[in-house]
Amino acid sequence: MVEHHGSQCGFCTPGIVLSLAGLYENSQSSDKAIDRESVCDAISGNLCRCTGYRPIIDAGLDMVRTAKDAQFIELMSKNDNIKSQLLAFKEVEKPASLSNQSYLQPMTLAELLQVKTAHLDAIMIAGGTDLMLENTQRFHDFGTLIDVSHVAELKQIQCNGTTLTLGASVTYSELEHFSKTRYPHIYNLLSRIASRQIRNRGTIGGNVANASPIADLPPLLLAFDADMQLVKTDGSKRVVNINDFYQGYKTTVLAKERGKDELIASFDLALSKLEQFHRFYKVSKRMEDDISSVLLAVRFELSDDKISDVRFAFGGMAATPIRAKNAEQSLVGKNINDEQALTQAIENLRRELTPLSDMRASSRYRLDMACNLIKKAWLELNGTQVPTFSGHALSESMLSLGNEITGQEGATHA
Secondary structure, three states: OOOOOOOOOOOOHHHHHHHHHHHHHHHHHHOOOOOHHHHHHHOOOOOOOOOOOHHHHHHHHOHHHHOOOHHHHHHHHHHHHHHHHHHHHHOOOOOHHHOOOOEEOOOOHHHHHHHHHHOOOOEEEOOOOOOOHHHHOOOOOOOOEEEOOOOHHHOOEEEOOOEEEEEOOOEHHHHHHHHHHHOHHHHHHHOOOOOHHHHHHOEHHHHHHOOOOOOOHHHHHHHOOOEEEEEEOOOOEEEEEHHHOEEEOOEEOOOEEOOEEEEEEEEEEEHHHHOOEEEEEEEOOOOOOOOOOEEEEEEEEEEOOEEEEEEEEEEOOOOOOEEOHHHHHHHOOOEOOOHHHHHHHHHHHHHHOOOOOOOOOOHHHHHHHHHHHHHHHHHHHOOOOOOOOOOOOOOHHHHHOOHHHHHHHHHHHO
16 A cells, blocks of 8 residues: 555545455465456455555555565564464453353254343344444444354255245345346346445345345335235244335335234245346435435346336335335337336326435436436446446456546436
């Protein structure tokens, strides 16, 4: 970082150095090369307003050369000694002050239900990427925390022939890895969610149960009509479709009776629907590590050259994630290239939706954007190559196009 002039004011530098150090160690353990994309991914959660990212990226790419220097090798050997001491420290018995069972980590669903029954006032935590803001921003102290991030039944990603089951404690990064070759459009959306650090912690279930209107995964699940497996602390289970889950702002159907709290166990997505045409478009002020102004999840089911079913699911538009059902119906039964049906769908969308206005976007902007994104999906359905950038690092060939690409993206999002 010093050699490449990557640090100026210093506020963000410690986090950047740690992110790059983590990338280096992971590359050594997995024997993966460090390239531009991996460097950009590693520092995507570190916001720097001073240098621009070019010198920081140069520093990251130069780690491989630096790692061969004798001075660096000596330093790393010292770090190895420190690591061994830390590992030995972990084996020491916890002090009495930490053994008051204020933090519990069950490993199975049965253990989780048992622990929750014994600690009725305990709060369940998965990645904690949103919950812990209550502590850091509002100074709220928690009593007993039950960590659900290691519960085996909640960590599954499993295909049983007709259904893809995603456990509620599956992280964004784990789903990202799973979908990279199987479902590239899901993979590209996940790359736009927060940063690598957050994706390593945040979970699918947490994103849904938090009931935020600007959450990125609920529209995706709405597009695929996902079924949710819910479990109460008394062991009883029920299935709720994602379309029936949200009741209002920050309000869901999850039971919160004392002693009968309910949690999300998993999500079931039909493989047949995952095979249909689907797209996800996220509009935000920054490409990475930003909240959606508008998010659209689209699915078209086709029968010959006709549209037999449609899903337009939006995030960031209202008090809850919503579907534009009237706009959907305008295209059902129509030919895929029927422009008149598309025009009618957009007109119905304008009558159907009344988006909110806030610091991220005005109601008018959101509505115009929603209409344009539906047209974008329709164009892609009909084979038009529409520029769409994921959150993954742009290739050198893309960067060399300069303003030409920027202009295209701006036109697409206008």
